[in-house]
Amino acid sequence: MSEYVIDIDSLTKIYQTGKTDFKALNTVTLKIRKGDFVAIMGPSGSGKSTLMNIIGCLDRPTSGSVIIDGENISIVSDNELAEIRGRKIGFIFQKFNLIPTMTALKNIALPMVFLGGTKADRDRRAADLLGKVGLTNWATHRPSELSGGQQQRIAIARALSNNPSIILADEPTGNLDTKTGEQIMELLVALNKEGKTILLVTHAIALKRFANRVINMLDGEVSEES
Amino acid sequence: MIKDIFVMGLEAMKSYKIRTFLTLIGVIIGVASVIMVTTAGGSVSSFIAEQWNVFNPTGMVIGTGTGGATPQLSIRSVVFTTNDVEKIQNLPYVKTVAPLGVVPLNKILKRDGFLKWESRPGEIMYASTPALLEILNLNLEEGTMFEEGKNEVVISKNVAEIFGKDKPLHVGDTIYLRRVDSKTLEAKVVGILKESSTANMFNALSTPGIICPTKPYYSSYFGSNVGTILKRVVAYTVLLAEATDTKNVQNAQDQILEYLDSAGSDANQYKDQNSDFVVITQQYILVRIEQVLSVIRTYITAIALISLLIGAIGIANIMFATVTERTREIGTMMAIGAKRRDILQLFLYQSTIIGLLGGLIGCILGASGSWFVVDLLNKNIQNLGGAFSTGTIQLTYVPEWFLIASVVGILIGVAAGVLPARKAAKMDPVVALRYE
Numbered sequence: 001m002s003e004y005v006i007d008i009d010s011l012t013k014i015y016q017t018g019k020t021d022f023k024a025l026n027t028v029t030l031k032i033r034k035g036d037f038v039a040i041m042g043p044s045g046s047g048k049s050t051l052m053n054i055i056g057c058l059d060r061p062t063s064g065s066v067i068i069d070g071e072n073i074s075i076v077s078d079n080e081l082a083e084i085r086g087r088k089i090g091f092i093f094q095k096f097n098l099i100p101t102m103t104a105l106k107n108i109a110l111p112m113v114f115l116g117g118t119k120a121d122r123d124r125r126a127a128d129l130l131g132k133v134g135l136t137n138w139a140t141h142r143p144s145e146l147s148g149g150q151q152q153r154i155a156i157a158r159a160l161s162n163n164p165s166i167i168l169a170d171e172p173t174g175n176l177d178t179k180t181g182e183q184i185m186e187l188l189v190a191l192n193k194e195g196k197t198i199l200l201v202t203h204a205i206a207l208k209r210f211a212n213r214v215i216n217m218l219d220g221e222v223s224e225e226s
Numbered sequence: 227m228i229k230d231i232f233v234m235g236l237e238a239m240k241s242y243k244i245r246t247f248l249t250l251i252g253v254i255i256g257v258a259s260v261i262m263v264t265t266a267g268g269s270v271s272s273f274i275a276e277q278w279n280v281f282n283p284t285g286m287v288i289g290t291g292t293g294g295a296t297p298q299l300s301i302r303s304v305v306f307t308t309n310d311v312e313k314i315q316n317l318p319y320v321k322t323v324a325p326l327g328v329v330p331l332n333k334i335l336k337r338d339g340f341l342k343w344e345s346r347p348g349e350i351m352y353a354s355t356p357a358l359l360e361i362l363n364l365n366l367e368e369g370t371m372f373e374e375g376k377n378e379v380v381i382s383k384n385v386a387e388i389f390g391k392d393k394p395l396h397v398g399d400t401i402y403l404r405r406v407d408s409k410t411l412e413a414k415v416v417g418i419l420k421e422s423s424t425a426n427m428f429n430a431l432s433t434p435g436i437i438c439p440t441k442p443y444y445s446s447y448f449g450s451n452v453g454t455i456l457k458r459v460v461a462y463t464v465l466l467a468e469a470t471d472t473k474n475v476q477n478a479q480d481q482i483l484e485y486l487d488s489a490g491s492d493a494n495q496y497k498d499q500n501s502d503f504v505v506i507t508q509q510y511i512l513v514r515i516e517q518v519l520s521v522i523r524t525y526i527t528a529i530a531l532i533s534l535l536i537g538a539i540g541i542a543n544i545m546f547a548t549v550t551e552r553t554r555e556i557g558t559m560m561a562i563g564a565k566r567r568d569i570l571q572l573f574l575y576q577s578t579i580i581g582l583l584g585g586l587i588g589c590i591l592g593a594s595g596s597w598f599v600v601d602l603l604n605k606n607i608q609n610l611g612g613a614f615s616t617g618t619i620q621l622t623y624v625p626e627w628f629l630i631a632s633v634v635g636i637l638i639g640v641a642a643g644v645l646p647a648r649k650a651a652k653m654d655p656v657v658a659l660r661y662e
Contacts, residue, residue, distance in 0.1 A: 079565050082560065082563055099558065110559070114563040
């Protein structure tokens, strides 16, 4: 196995919008080691969302190779892609994206449902994760009854539930006030210290300091700050 | 995992209570109405069939009118003579035959003391022979049947109370019957009829008010005579007969028609050249009633099935709305590892649950609803009075329709859910996640 948890080589992604093609990613090569905390920065339209979607196995490359934790995502089926997504990637969204009809505990357990396993195991692990994000007393509350910071903590716990190697955080503090945002970032730093590879997509220059690598994107191309 | 996704679907429905409830109602109404229509319809038609059957399955009416596949009886011409009655009585497959003459009365009178008379508006009196009781399946509550040629009558309970409930007529009382030709005839009440619980060929005959012997009441009544002035005979419009048994109804009918159409019958001589002899059997009437009922049943069942279809469209509609509304959730679920199959199942289960639940509740509601309808009908029957007043409709459930209605309910749930669920499962997670 490669020493890289994310190994991207000459990745190009072209969107067809009507008759013209739009090159969202232009021969991107990017290698990320296990345990890295990478901040991907850039203005809107720079291609960072596209890169994020491909690393997150939500989208496929037009050309080039993308190997996520040893799996070449260009050559797998839809079902296998979903499986890789569930097992290896933990998503954290700007708008938390919790399922509104489910309690906090059920939201955390949801990724485990799609991979199978017994309900007892799932509930035990979800309860552990709830403790880890400091919300043990909120297990039976629905997202609408929680504050933004609390919802994002639940989302982080959900991202951890299948013990993925990579956490993808897309503007995780974008909908939070500065103080709560700091707390969320500290939680991500703590996870990084436990060995999780973290990819943080953000506009906020202030968040750069949490990362050990900063990748800048512009017009579908990457450049690394040293 | 299937179970977990099923539970997820169930919980999602619980959170959208009003929406689920309204969608359910569509299916419930459809299933319940199918069951109500089939159950109530079945119960009512077996009630009607039973009502007619009790009368006399071997019975038939003989008259003139238009023959053919759908015979029509007209009661205008007076053609059957006493001779015809005797001849028909002697046919091998005929058990009994009785003439039926109509004697309209102006008044029914009773002596109150020596000089005072009490008078009531009259009704229609039927002149016949004692055999009529057997053919119409009528029974006497008290007294005896009249004898032919005597001034005796048998009356119904209603007529017995015509002068007031507090002073009813009894067996042995004498009344006076004023015919429309102003001739008044004395009559001794010899019997009182038991109230009939059944309907029969002539509704009026289910509880005839007054039955009298043909002699002396009918023979001298004008309009009943046919033939040339020198050779007049007493004749009747209609004869009632019964076959020896249910298997020989057709044979009896054939024999009667054969006799009547022959040159030897008096009726053939007197009847209008343009009309035919008609024999309408109780069995024929039953078949016709069943035909009418089944047309009505089919019609209402079709309407009920349409409401089931509307229920299906309701499910599809609401599922499409739900899928669109939950697009971002679908994207999220895909991002955290849901396969297309999981999403498909999630939505398909929801519509199936609606179909299943709607089917079940619809069955229960339909069953209790038909009980309610039949109960209501029974109460109204009591109020109707007359022949139907003592009958009760027995609630008969048709298990097949329960099965059909619930299976159709579930199928509709699945079918209506397929398209929306496929729409959900085919979403591009990237697009779905961006959906606002």
